[in-house]
Amino acid sequence: xxxxxxxxxxxxxxxGYLASTxxxxxxxxxxxxxxxxxFMLGAAFKTTGQSPxxxxxxxxxxxxxxxxxxxxxxxxxxxxxxxFPFASLAAARAFYWLVDRESAxxxxxxxxxxxxxxxxxxxxxxxxxVASIGQRLGLDPAALREAVEQPAIKxxxxxxxxxxxxRGVFGSPFLFVDGEPFWGHDRFYQVERWLATGGx
Amino acid sequence: xxxxxxxxxxxxxxxGYLASTxxxxxxxxxxxxxxxxxFMLGAAFKTTGQSPxxxxxxxxxxxxxxxxxxxxxxxxxxxxxxxFPFASLAAARAFYWLVDRESAxxxxxxxxxxxxxxxxxxxxxxxxxVASIGQRLGLDPAALREAVEQPAIKxxxxxxxxxxxxRGVFGSPFLFVDGEPFWGHDRFYQVERWLATGGx
Numbered sequence: 001x002x003x004x005x006x007x008x009x010x011x012x013x014x015x016g017y018l019a020s021t022x023x024x025x026x027x028x029x030x031x032x033x034x035x036x037x038x039f040m041l042g043a044a045f046k047t048t049g050q051s052p053x054x055x056x057x058x059x060x061x062x063x064x065x066x067x068x069x070x071x072x073x074x075x076x077x078x079x080x081x082x083x084f085p086f087a088s089l090a091a092a093r094a095f096y097w098l099v100d101r102e103s104a105x106x107x108x109x110x111x112x113x114x115x116x117x118x119x120x121x122x123x124x125x126x127x128x129x130v131a132s133i134g135q136r137l138g139l140d141p142a143a144l145r146e147a148v149e150q151p152a153i154k155x156x157x158x159x160x161x162x163x164x165x166x167r168g169v170f171g172s173p174f175l176f177v178d179g180e181p182f183w184g185h186d187r188f189y190q191v192e193r194w195l196a197t198g199g200x
Numbered sequence: 201x202x203x204x205x206x207x208x209x210x211x212x213x214x215x216g217y218l219a220s221t222x223x224x225x226x227x228x229x230x231x232x233x234x235x236x237x238x239f240m241l242g243a244a245f246k247t248t249g250q251s252p253x254x255x256x257x258x259x260x261x262x263x264x265x266x267x268x269x270x271x272x273x274x275x276x277x278x279x280x281x282x283x284f285p286f287a288s289l290a291a292a293r294a295f296y297w298l299v300d301r302e303s304a305x306x307x308x309x310x311x312x313x314x315x316x317x318x319x320x321x322x323x324x325x326x327x328x329x330v331a332s333i334g335q336r337l338g339l340d341p342a343a344l345r346e347a348v349e350q351p352a353i354k355x356x357x358x359x360x361x362x363x364x365x366x367r368g369v370f371g372s373p374f375l376f377v378d379g380e381p382f383w384g385h386d387r388f389y390q391v392e393r394w395l396a397t398g399g400x
Contacts, residue, residue: 048258058248058370062381072400073390170258181262186386190273200272 004033005191006176008164010041011088011110013172014067014080017118019185020111021076023173026188030195036099036107038092039164040157041172048170052085070185071118079121086117089157090127090148094134096156097147108137204233205391206376208364210241211288211310213372214267214280217318219385220311221276223373226388230395236299236307238292239361244370252285270385271318279321286317289357290327290348294334296356297347308337 005027009016020036027034045051053063064080071078091113098106112133116122124130127148131141147153164174168181175182175191180199182191193200205227209216220236227234245251253263264280271278291313298306312333316322323329327348331341347353364374368381375382375391380399382391393400 044258048256050259056248058244058365058368059250062368062370062383065381066383066387069390069400073393165258168258168262170262181265183262183266184386186384187266189389190269193273200269 002032003178004035006037007034008037008039008169008172008174008176010172011038011091011113011117011124012085013041014063014078014118015070015185016172017078017114018067018070018074018076019173019188020114021074022185022188023175024107026192027195029192032195036095036110037160037164038088038095038110038157039161039169039172040089040092043161044165044170047165050170054084077115077119079118081117081121081123083123086123086125088125090130091124092157093148093153094127094130094144096160097144097150097153098139105137105139109134109139112137202232203378204235206237207234208237208239208369208372208374208376210372211238211291211313211317211324212285213241214263214278214318215270215385216372217278217314218267218270218274218276219373219388220314221274222385222388223375224307226392227395229392232395236295236310237360237364238288238295238310238357239364239369239372240289240292240357241372243361244365247365248370250370254284277315277319279318281317281321281323283323286323286325288325290330291324292357293348293353294327294330294344296360297344297350297353298339305337305339309334309339312337 005023007019007023009019023034054060067080068078091110095106095110098109113124113130116129116133117124122129124133127145131144134144135141167176171183173185175187177191177194180194205223207219207223209219223234254260267280268278291310295306295310298309313324313330316329316333317324324333327345331339331344334344335341367376371383373385375387377391377394380394
């Protein structure tokens with residue numbers, strides 16, 4: 001069986017949210033699995049010299065409009081949370097604590113965190129907020145709160161982020177399909193074609 | 201009749217080249233005309249703090265790959281000229297000298313300059329190179345060489361660039377469809393839908 005598609009994203013990325021609503025269905029149409037891999041986009045920005053889009057002259061106002069317009073076209077809800085951008089450390093650590101235990105639960109938590117943040121515009125920065133989202137999936141909130149303080153989990157997220165940057169990841173979403181890199185939900189039409197044809 | 205689509209681009213932009221091979225056909229499918237508007241992307245970069253993509257860590261290597269891959273998907277030839285990025289002042293001035301005289305010729309010149317630069321990887325920086333491309337379209341090379349030195353033409357390009365930035369243009373290609381801004385050839389699927397439905 002073919003290797004899973006690597007789906008790198010930051011929970012604070014609106015385009016990552018849009019991608020999260022499409023990626024599994026896209027992969028599924030071609031019999032492929034998806035490995036979700038949250039990382040710290042801010043660490044990549046230190047390498048590239050970029051900053052959050054909404055803080056940039058001209059680019060900020062455009063992207064605010066494009067987030068909402070792209071969501072309308074995908075028929076998914078979109079509300080920008082306040083504050084934005086926000087620290088996504090708690091959600092990313094919770095994800096990595098879960099993923100080796102129960103990968104389907106980890107993916108469900110990621111989807112629900114994204115939906116809370118960008119579908120409902122809620123503040124998901126704190127571990128309390130993430131634990132409360134997890135509780136509705138049957139996860140023990142106390143265990144989750146404890147988990148994200150474990151040095152092993154902190155190190156795991158650091159290592160995942162470093163490995164992402166070493167592979168060339170600089171934005172969110174960022175995919176690898178059989179080694180081929182694709183940046184942005186706006187490359188999904190290319191990913192679809194790549195999967196259908198084996199490359200072009 | 202509906203207003204033309206504004207198509208902003210810099211001759212030194214690979215994604216602008218890709219867009220130039222598609223935009224008139226796209227607009228034509230919806231009975232629309234296109235106003236081609238070269239501008240100086242470097243002036244917008246001064247406002248946004250951006251720099252040419254290929255000079256950026258991580259983003260540079262990715263985009264080199266993406267230029268070529270996106271061109272293959274569109275089935276248009278692609279060769280990166282050397283040097284890249286390059287000064288596109290002569291081509292942009294020549295375009296504005298022509299556009300009020302013979303807009304079809306101006307568009308033909310723009311297409312041929314883009315094709316020479318990115319279809320064939322040729323150096324199109326000098327007015328001699330642009331005049332030689334124009335000559336094959338029946339344009340007088342001496343007139344073209346003289347035209348780009350006229351203060352009125354220099355001012356025209358400056359004014360077009362300032363007006364573009366004032367409208368929020370920060371990248372190439374950049375379109376306005378009935379006031380709605382779209383950045384990137386990768387938004388053409390949205391432009392197509394926008395034109396078909398009158399907005400979404």
